[in-house]
Amino acid sequence: MMGIDLSCFSQNIKEKSSLFIQIFINGLVAGAIYALIASGFSLIYSTNKFVHFAHGTVAVWGGYLLYWFYSLLGLDFWLAAVLTIISTAIIGFLLNLLFYKPLRKRKSSSSILLIASVGLLILLESLIQIFFGNNVKTIGFVQSRTGISIAGGLITPLQIITIISAVILFIFLTWFMNKTKTGKAMRAVADNKDVAEIVGISAEKIYTWSFVVGSAIAGLAGILITLEYNLTPTMGTNLMIKGFAGAIIGGIGSVPGAIAGSFFLGLVEKFGIWFLPSGFQDAIAFIILFIFLLFKSTGLFTVKKEATK
């Protein structure tokens, strides 16, 4: 009798730990996707100091461009992926050149730029609807399959690539911001634009660079999101909201912080709905966002000195 009870108990423990591992994996995957959006967004915010809400839709454009290059034009997948990243970088460059730069010249405030970015979000979504239609698009490069078992949890190779990409991005952006000339110039402009200009850094050049690099990252995000999910014209808004929340949690303006904050958000969301009804998933994200805005608006990873400034 006792033996039966023990085996039931051990079976129960095994099932619970498998469930824990699976939810942990789910949280990492969700966090990685949020991080891919948050990192580019945060990079643009750190220098430009306004919320570029159209960033999520630039990532969606990345997905649709991949669909165009790979599924419609029949190019090799890897060539299509490279062209996608280059194209989104060009989209970022053009958005800055045609819309934000003229507004900055007119000394428009951050709120005007924010409204312009919402307008651009709607414009970019509408253009997707005009060029590609409203129907869901899928790219069959990665066949759906049962995941690989890791400690009782299942994960697909694509999801592993997505997590690794976010981690590499974290390392790359930390290196880029701290070790390269452009990265240091970005940090200088982010800290104090006027002082940076006095020492010979062109703020306009840095604004352009941050749009180009941030949008290229959005292109990468678009590729991975398209392969993991499907494409619909309006999916950018939701992606942007989660990316924005991740960036706030990590410390708005801190690019590596945005990535770490996104992983934190993904994990809390997924573990939260283990216990709560799953309809609360978005509510959890917003509750965390409000907690950070109210009690730690500088986020998890902004150094104290900068916060005081």
Added chain:
Amino acid sequence: MDKKEEVEEQKKTNWWLPIGLVILLVVFIGGLSWWQQNKTPKTNIKIGVIAPLTGVAALYGQGSLDMINMAVEEINKAGGIDGRNLSVVAEDGKCQADQAVIAANKLIQTDKVKFILGGHCSSETAIIAPILDKNKVFGLAGVSTAPGILDKYSYVFRTSPSSSDQSAQIAQLAYNTYNLKTIATITEQTAYAKGITDDFIKDFVALGGTIIDSEEYASGQAGFQTELTKIKAAKPDALFVSPQGQPTAIEIAKEIKTLNITGTLLGNSVFVGKTVYAQSGNALPDGTFTVAPYANLTSKNTAALISKYNAKYGKDIPYNNFFVGAAYDGVYMLKNALVKCGEDSTCVKDYFSSIKDYNGSVATFSFKSNGDADINNWYELKLVGGKEVYSKVQ
């Protein structure tokens, strides 16, 4: 001119730009509104349409609008209603309550329509029904199956049966035919998707079955692995999936495969079909089933409609042929009502109450006292090797 005068002059000039822009804007909006109201010859009868032309439900919204346009074109070609043509004014309800309200108010207040074909999605229909009823505008909704949404409104009918009828059929098949005793559900929080799940749960439990987990998600959510992980841990005999649109249906199907959930799959009409099967990379296993109204494929009327649609639009009917094709039949029923009543919307709604066994292209229509379609086109749809296999449910 000294500097002070120059500045004063500049100030004066600067005022002209915003004033000019405002005047231009007023003239533009006024002209547009005048053109909107007058582009339709006074002799035409305006028919408003509210359907999701963009967003998650665009597939069946656009399909329904195509059907409406095709029927209107045929009617006009054949001489219209006593020599008066029908003209369609279509608005995008996006399958969202707020957008549908804007569309209904615009059609009623600005375009002065007395007849609206729509909504074409439960979220649209549920919210506009009271507006139409209050304004005595006749409404004929399509692809709207959420239960009870028309019960209080006498001016609004629908070509779809209530999902209560559908869920009862699915529950019967699941419990009695397939011997499924424990089921988990995953549902989008919309009027249609939640309506059918709630009714299914009620019917399945009444038969003696057990619902061992019930997960819900908000529209627009991406990624359902945690909900599905919880369901997998609960070990149900089967999983009932009820999404609103195909993007989420495809995603859920893929994730079910990723997580290796092996029980029987069943769901609403959005989830079960060859499009979701193909676009999810064949993720739906053999035996995935639903019960839904479908057009009778052996009927001559249905075959004629399908071939007309193919010829006109160069593609297949994009969604369940009953739901989309019913929009075509709806126009012809409205035409008959207009022939009898003219533009008297009260007379038109009384006419619809009296329709019995109208032999349409996709079904034989009668209407229940609450405005719901009363049809007998119930089929079990089962996927076998990615193909749709239909069998009539008695």
